[in-house]
Amino acid sequence: MNGISPSREHLVVVGNGMAGMRTVEELKARAPSRYRITVFGAEPYANYNRIALSAVLAGDKSLDDIVINPRAWYEENGLDLIAGDPVLKLDPVTKTVTSVGGRVARYDRLLLAVGSKPIAPPIPGVNLPGVRAFRDIADVEAMIDAATHRKRAVVIGGGLLGLEAAWGLKRRGMSVAVVHLMTTLMERQLDEPAAHLLQHELDSRGIAFFTNGQTEEIYGTDRVEGVRLADGREVPADFVVLAIGVRPNVALAKQAGLNINRGIVVGDDMRTSDPAVYAVGECIEHNGQTFGLVAPLWEQAKVCAARLAGDAAAVYVPQPVFTSLKITGIDVFSAGALTAADADDDEITLHDAKRGKYKKLVMRGDRVIGAVLYGDVADGTWYLQLMRHSNDIAMIRDRLIFGRAFAEQALGRNEAEMDVAVMPESEQVCGCNGVNQGKIRATIAAKHLTTLDQVRAHTKASASCGQCTPIVRAILAQTVGGAAPAEKAAAMCGCTEFGHDEVRKAIVARGLRTQADARRELGWKNADGCQKCRPALNYYLLCAWPGEYRDDSRSRFVNERVHANIQKDGTYSVVPRMWGGVTTPRELRAIADAAEKHGIPTVKVTGGQRIDMLGARKDQLPGIWADLNQAGLVSGHAYGKALRTVKTCVGSEWCRFGTQDSTGLGIKIEKMCWGSYTPHKVKLAVSGCPRNCAEATIKDLGVVCIEAGYDIMVGGNGGVTVRVTDKLVRVTTEAEVLEYVGAFLQLYREEAHYLERTAPWIERHGIEYLKRLLVDDAENRRALYARFLYSQRFWQTDPWAERAAGADAHEYAALETVG
Amino acid sequence: MGALTQHTWIDLGAAGDVPRLGARKFRLGNETVAVFRTSADEYFAVIDRCPHKGGPLSEGIVSGRTVACPLHGWVIALDNGRAVAPDEGCATTLPLRLVRGRLHLGLRCKGAA
Numbered sequence: 001m002n003g004i005s006p007s008r009e010h011l012v013v014v015g016n017g018m019a020g021m022r023t024v025e026e027l028k029a030r031a032p033s034r035y036r037i038t039v040f041g042a043e044p045y046a047n048y049n050r051i052a053l054s055a056v057l058a059g060d061k062s063l064d065d066i067v068i069n070p071r072a073w074y075e076e077n078g079l080d081l082i083a084g085d086p087v088l089k090l091d092p093v094t095k096t097v098t099s100v101g102g103r104v105a106r107y108d109r110l111l112l113a114v115g116s117k118p119i120a121p122p123i124p125g126v127n128l129p130g131v132r133a134f135r136d137i138a139d140v141e142a143m144i145d146a147a148t149h150r151k152r153a154v155v156i157g158g159g160l161l162g163l164e165a166a167w168g169l170k171r172r173g174m175s176v177a178v179v180h181l182m183t184t185l186m187e188r189q190l191d192e193p194a195a196h197l198l199q200h201e202l203d204s205r206g207i208a209f210f211t212n213g214q215t216e217e218i219y220g221t222d223r224v225e226g227v228r229l230a231d232g233r234e235v236p237a238d239f240v241v242l243a244i245g246v247r248p249n250v251a252l253a254k255q256a257g258l259n260i261n262r263g264i265v266v267g268d269d270m271r272t273s274d275p276a277v278y279a280v281g282e283c284i285e286h287n288g289q290t291f292g293l294v295a296p297l298w299e300q301a302k303v304c305a306a307r308l309a310g311d312a313a314a315v316y317v318p319q320p321v322f323t324s325l326k327i328t329g330i331d332v333f334s335a336g337a338l339t340a341a342d343a344d345d346d347e348i349t350l351h352d353a354k355r356g357k358y359k360k361l362v363m364r365g366d367r368v369i370g371a372v373l374y375g376d377v378a379d380g381t382w383y384l385q386l387m388r389h390s391n392d393i394a395m396i397r398d399r400l401i402f403g404r405a406f407a408e409q410a411l412g413r414n415e416a417e418m419d420v421a422v423m424p425e426s427e428q429v430c431g432c433n434g435v436n437q438g439k440i441r442a443t444i445a446a447k448h449l450t451t452l453d454q455v456r457a458h459t460k461a462s463a464s465c466g467q468c469t470p471i472v473r474a475i476l477a478q479t480v481g482g483a484a485p486a487e488k489a490a491a492m493c494g495c496t497e498f499g500h501d502e503v504r505k506a507i508v509a510r511g512l513r514t515q516a517d518a519r520r521e522l523g524w525k526n527a528d529g530c531q532k533c534r535p536a537l538n539y540y541l542l543c544a545w546p547g548e549y550r551d552d553s554r555s556r557f558v559n560e561r562v563h564a565n566i567q568k569d570g571t572y573s574v575v576p577r578m579w580g581g582v583t584t585p586r587e588l589r590a591i592a593d594a595a596e597k598h599g600i601p602t603v604k605v606t607g608g609q610r611i612d613m614l615g616a617r618k619d620q621l622p623g624i625w626a627d628l629n630q631a632g633l634v635s636g637h638a639y640g641k642a643l644r645t646v647k648t649c650v651g652s653e654w655c656r657f658g659t660q661d662s663t664g665l666g667i668k669i670e671k672m673c674w675g676s677y678t679p680h681k682v683k684l685a686v687s688g689c690p691r692n693c694a695e696a697t698i699k700d701l702g703v704v705c706i707e708a709g710y711d712i713m714v715g716g717n718g719g720v721t722v723r724v725t726d727k728l729v730r731v732t733t734e735a736e737v738l739e740y741v742g743a744f745l746q747l748y749r750e751e752a753h754y755l756e757r758t759a760p761w762i763e764r765h766g767i768e769y770l771k772r773l774l775v776d777d778a779e780n781r782r783a784l785y786a787r788f789l790y791s792q793r794f795w796q797t798d799p800w801a802e803r804a805a806g807a808d809a810h811e812y813a814a815l816e817t818v819g
Numbered sequence: 820m821g822a823l824t825q826h827t828w829i830d831l832g833a834a835g836d837v838p839r840l841g842a843r844k845f846r847l848g849n850e851t852v853a854v855f856r857t858s859a860d861e862y863f864a865v866i867d868r869c870p871h872k873g874g875p876l877s878e879g880i881v882s883g884r885t886v887a888c889p890l891h892g893w894v895i896a897l898d899n900g901r902a903v904a905p906d907e908g909c910a911t912t913l914p915l916r917l918v919r920g921r922l923h924l925g926l927r928c929k930g931a932a
Contacts, residue, residue, distance in 0.1 A: 447905070458905040528840070528858050531880040531887035531894070554840040558878040558889040566889055570875045810838060817846040819829050819926060 008036045011308065012097055012107035014087045014252065016041025018050055019281025019297040020113030021069055026305030028077055034309060037079050038105055040097070043136055044084030046071045051294055053140050054161075054326045057168030059691055063137065090256035092274045109276055109308060112253060112264060116246035116282040116292070121156070125218030131240045134165045146239040147172035148657075154178075154227045154237035156215050158185040160325060162243035163198075166207050167327045169241070171690050173659070173706060177208040177235050179215055179227060181244075189323045189334040193351060194358050194374040201330055201356065205727070210235060248283045248290055263290045268315040270304040280304045286316065295321045320387045322371075322380060328697075328724055333380035336387050337362040337370030345369070348401045355768050359401055366394040379403040429475070430468050433460035437475060444479045452476060493532035495524045500536070500753035507544050515541065515552060529555075536754035539641070539677060543749050546791035553808070559639035562811055563799045564621055572621060573614040574600075575638035576628050577674060580648045580666035580686075581609030590631030598624050608645030608683065610636055619814040625800035634798040641755070642677045643684070643745075646670040647695065651688030651705070660705035662688035665734055669703075669741055675795040676745065676788070679752040679761075684741070697725045700758040701744055703737055706730075710737050714744060714770065715762035723759040726767035729775045743774055743781040746788035831922040834862060842877040842886075845924075852913060853877035854922060855897050857884060863897035864915040864924055870895075870908030 011027075013020050016039050024037060041047075045067075052066040074081040082103060089098040096106050118133035120126050130150070132142050146153065147169055155166045158180030170176045178185075184195035199209055214230040218240055226236040248263030259265045259273035263285030270278050280300040282291055291297065296318060306314035322335035340347050340362055350359045355375065361383065362370030367390050371383040382404040386393060393400055399407040425438030443449065443459045452473050456463040462472040491497050498506070503522065512518040515537050519529055529537060534555035541549040553561045564572035576591065591611055595603050601615040616624055625635075638644060646669050649655065651662030666686040673684070685696040686703040696702025698716040702725055705711075709732035713725030728744070731737060747770070752761040762770065774781050803812065837843045837856040844867060845852045851867040853876055861884065867877045874890030884897045894903040900910040914925030 454905065526883055528882035530882045531892070534880060534882065554838070555880070557880070562878075566875075566878065568872070568890065570878075810836070810843070815844055815846045815851065816832075818831060818852075818924065819847045 008034065009108035010106065011035035011037045011109045011111065012105050013037065013039045013111045013113060014090075014097060015111075015113030015115060015281070015283075016043070016045075016047055016081070016083060017113060017115050017281065018047070018068070018294065019115070019301055020111060021047040022298060022301035023111060023113065023280055023304045023308075024077075024079065025069075026301050027308050030305055030311075031309040035109070037077075038107075039074070039079055039081045040085065040087045040099060040105075041081065041083040042086035043138075045137060046074065046081070046083065048137070050136070051326070053134070053137070054164035054168060057134075057140050057143055057165065058171045058328065059168075060328065087252060090252050090277075092256050092258070092277065095276065107276070109278065111304065111308075112272070112277060112279040112283060113281045114249045114252060114283045117249045118242060119245045119247055120242060121215060121244055123215060123217055125220065125224065126242065128218060128220050128224045128240075129222070130220070130224035130238060131218055131242065133242050134161055135246070143169060143239075143241065144172065147174050150238040151175060152177075152237045153239040153241065154235050155241045155243055156227065157241075157243035157245065158182070158209070158211070159243065159245065160186060160189065160323065162241070163202065164326055165241045165243050167202070167205075169239075170205065170207055171328075173690050174239070175206075175208075177210060177237070178202075179210045179213040179229065179235065181212070181214055183211055185209075185211070186325070186332075186334075189338070189372075190332065190374075191338050191360060191372050193349075194332070194334075194360070194372050197353070197356055197358055197374045198325075198330065198332060202327075206730075246282065246292060248285065250283065253279070253283075261285050261288075268303075268317070269307050270300060270316060271307070278304050278308065286318065289318060293321050293323060295319070320384060322384050324377065324380070329726060331373070331375055331377040333371065333373040333377035335371050335380070335384050336368075338372060339370075350401045355766055361401060363397075366392050366397060368393060368400075376403075429471050430459075430461035430463075433463065435459050435461040440472065440475050441479050444476060449476070450480060492536060493530055495519075495526045495529050495533050496522060498522055503537070504540050504544075504751075507540050513541070513545055513549060515555065539679065539754050542677060543791075546787075547794045560641070562618065562621065562808075563635055563639060563803065564616070564618075565639045567614065569615075571615045571617055573612050573638070574616055574621065574624055574628075575606060575610055575612045575636040576633035577636040577670075578610040579670050580646055580663050582648075582663060582667065583610075587631050587633055590628055590633060594624050594627040597627065600624075606638070608638075609647050610638075610645065612638070619812050622804045622812050626804035629798070629801050629804055635800045637674065640677065641680050643670075643673045643675070643682050645683055646673070647683070647685040647699070649686075649688045649693040651686075655688055657691060658688035658705070659707045660688055660710065662686040662694065662703075662705050665703065665705075665710075665737065666694075668734065668738065672738055672742065672789075672792070673745060675797070676749070676792060677795065678745065678749050679754050680757045682745065682748075682758070698722060699725065700748075701725075701741060703741075708732065710734075712737065712740050712744075715759050715767070717757055717759040719757075721759070723763075726762065726770075728767070728770060739781065739785045740774065742788040743784035744770070746784040746791075747773060749788075749791075750784075827926045828916070828923040829926065831924050834860075834917055834920055834922050837862065837922070840881045842881070844877050847924075847926075851875075851877070852924065854915065854924075855881055855886060857881060857897070862915055862917060862922060864913040865895070865897060865900060866911040866913070868910065869893055870900075870902060870910050871906070876910065 047069040049066040049068050052061055055061040085099045085101040087097045088100050096104050098104050118135050132139050153169045153174045153176045155162045155178045158178050166176045166178050184192055185199050215227055216230045217228045218224055219226055219228055224240050226234055228234050250260045250264055253260050253264040264272055264279045264283050266272055266279050266284045266286055270280055272279050281297050300316055303314045303316040320336045325332040344364055346363045348361045357375035360372045361368055368383055368386045373380050396407040426436055428436050440459050440461050447458055449455050455476055462469040490499055492500055512521055518537055538552050538555035542551055559565050564574055595613055598620050600613045604612045606612045646666040648663045648666030652658035652660055682700045684701050685694040685699040687694040687696040688705050696704050697713055698718040702713040703710050711730050712728045714728045716725035717723040748758055837854055839856050840858055842853045842855045853865050853867040855863045867875050869876055869888040871893045874888040876886050876888055878889045879886040885894050887894050893906050895910050900912040902908040916923045
């Protein structure tokens with residue numbers, strides 16, 4: 001029974017970090033009331049995710065984001081938290097711990113989860129002001145402060161932590177150099193080729209490297225001024241981060257006379273040499289091994305909690321673990337052996353230097369014992385599984401390096417297929433349309449469906465965002481067995497066998513200038529086309545023949561035809577353009593007046609820094625537009641597969657951190673790009689500094705200003721599948737930014753499939769492809785830019801003004817009553 | 820529905836006022852009637868309400884003898900109102916005739932259909 005009684009045993013936990021609190025969570029789940037629990041933490045915070053400090057430093061997360069358990073959690077679980085008062089003394093005889101603040105706690109059981117300490121190199125100068133480790137919140141706050149007030153940072157140590165620190169400081173605008181003792185970076189996790197790719201990438205992001213660099217001295221008089229290397233090289237710096245490694249924190253255990261070696265020695269039961277004292281996490285040593293990654297900590301926490309709960313069978317067995325680097329846009333995965341150790345071992349490698357992709361598997365016989373991946377890490381967890389389960393991979397050995405999907409084709413199955421086999425009927429497969437697995441299976445059986453399109457059509461599963469397509473396909477394959485016919489390359493629609501690329505090419509190559517020509521020449525099955533291919537063809541033609549092709553309003557989706565967004569009740573919304581998100585009292589007054597005059601029921605601020613007037617009847621639209629036009633407001637194209645907004649922050653005109661005039665640049669970009677139709681909607685942003693308040697790194701194209709110029713980032717998305725941009729290029733002038741923006745948009749306009757956002761388009765080709773066409777080939781870039789500007793000559797007329805003046809009047813006529 | 824009687828034909832105006840591959844709407848009692856015109860200049864009258872979620876069919880893209888509802892993409896046959904398989908449902912069609920270039924809508928009680 002778990003009834004609360006005063007005679008409960010007292011568990012004291014020293015260490016309020018990830019390992020200690022995970023153990024408490026596990027214990028609470030197993031034996032909620034067995035112990036009265038007191039937690040001592042050295043830092044004055046609740047429990048937070050230390051691993052995510054890199055993300056806080058890089059500005060991707062805030063401190064609030066990384067809290068694992070807030071103080072309320074301690075209260076709810078009846079835990080006594082003493083934060084900010086480190087334990088100084090442990091007496092195993094009297095079973096007491098004593099804190100710096102003089103608190104004494106008597107325990108029945110003690111859990112040590114005191115973590116590790118950064119290693120300080122034995123060199124002069126480590127105590128100078130301006131020298132920090134990278135371990136806790138206070139360190140990160142010091143680093144963020146340094147990035148604001150200092151210019152040049154040196155990070156000593158090119159391992160995981162050092163590189164994350166370097167990138168974070170770089171993102172915050174410092175110039176950064178990394179000094180590393182070894183020849184290659186992250187030598188414990190990466191082999192040479194992967195390390196070179198990594199260094200090359202970081203180098204191109206502006207981080208300088210001093211490898212084979214033995215730091216001899218950190219010099220400076222009142223504060224740090226630089227770092228001197230043994231070979232005489234000097235690296236000036238006004239801030240230094242020490243990241244050469246950590247060692248288990250054994251001070252308390254040592255003082256108490258527990259058995260220690262490199263760490264606090266524990267057995268398979270997570271017990272130290274004192275049977276009342278347990279230890280988990282980075283402070284321990286188990287079978288001669290110490291731990292610096294999070295996955296083993298979770299395992300240890302589980303075993304320790306089981307033991308504390310009275311399960312005498314729980315034992316800790318270390319599993320292969322993986323490392324990944326938390327730097328935006330750099331994908332690194334490493335697990336197990338780095339290289340073949342002897343004649344029994346082999347290596348399988350795949351190296352595509354141009355696209356920055358590298359994969360190596362270390363094999364022992366037909367088992368995987370190690371994996372190093374750079375650039376494409378999607379299959380990392382699968383390789384890790386193969387290692388953990390020691391699977392015999394002889395059957396798929398020749399396909400192994402190409403990843404799970406390809407390898408398991410050989411076995412006649414795929415990842416999703418294996419997942420659906422164990423999926424419960426009630427599990428929701430398609431979140432967009434609320435369809436569960438049972439419904440899909442039942443419909444396939446009842447209607448004798450055999451293709452994905454049919455399943456989509458009947459159940460709507462995977463018919464909206466498409467993310468669950470692999471699962472739906474797998475359910476289909478399982479339900480009908482081997483009977484499902486292979487599906488051919490995606491045709492544009494049921495009217496044609498041709499795919500989007502073939503149609504686009506034919507339009508240009510064969511000079512097809514009207515939809516009727518295209519449908520006839522390409523053998524369309526339906527003379528009119530259908531609701532799927534007509535808007536696509538219309539777009540492809542207007543993109544290919546600017547100024548010549550006559551836009552077909554009957555091939556436009558209603559929103560683009562009537563220049564407003566249809567709502568669920570058949571009314572429309574009106575969103576005027578606000579250049580760069582900047583408005584004036586006069587414009588706001590015009591919006592307010594129009595909203596009142598026309599009885600607009602809802603006025604809402606949009607995510608793109610403008611104002612949405614919702615609930616207008618169609619016949620009201622021209623009147624509203626006329627009123628808005630009076631104040632100079634024009635269509636915001638919020639309804640179109642078109643340039644939507646250019647979001648900006650206030651930039652150097654007002655912001656104390658702003659490095660460039662982001663607002664002004666955003667307005668220039670929007671003035672250049674507005675009115676352009678694109679394969680899908682396009683959202684841009686300009687941030688005035690790397691703090692990135694305009695969220696430029698999840699936009700189709702984002703400009704991030706820095707002191708030295710402008711970073712142009714592309715292919716971001718904040719929708720169903722969040723994707724962070726890839727960096728295209730760094731430039732130094734606004735004129736170059738405009739040229740790149742125009743060229744990028746034109747390339748997207750000319751090459752993407754209709755209804756394909758920039759993110760999947762870039763994923764199809766890889767960022768290197770874009771770099772080749774836009775960065776390396778300046779002539780091509782200028783030609784694209786010129787074509788963009790030429791096309792814009794025909795599209796920068798306000799469609800609202802034309803309709804307010806009477807164009808397409810039949811669309812907006814008030815309803816005639818008959819009968 | 821008392822205002823609606825069987826086989827009364829009312830004049831909706833010139834057929835040419837309906838845009839090709841488009842529709843024109845009329846208010847009829849509590850309902851909106853959409854009159855569609857195909858690329859072959861055939862005309863069809865349908866109550867402007869998709870059987871799925873009531874979307875305004877008149878705003879959809881017309882191809883062949885079908886219209887795609889603008890809200891969720893159901894495809895409705897204009898001649899009989901049926902949703903094109905695999906969707907299931909039926910929009911209400913009304914009799915329509917072309918008399919010397921003018922459209923005449925035939926009114927009848929719903930229950931008599």
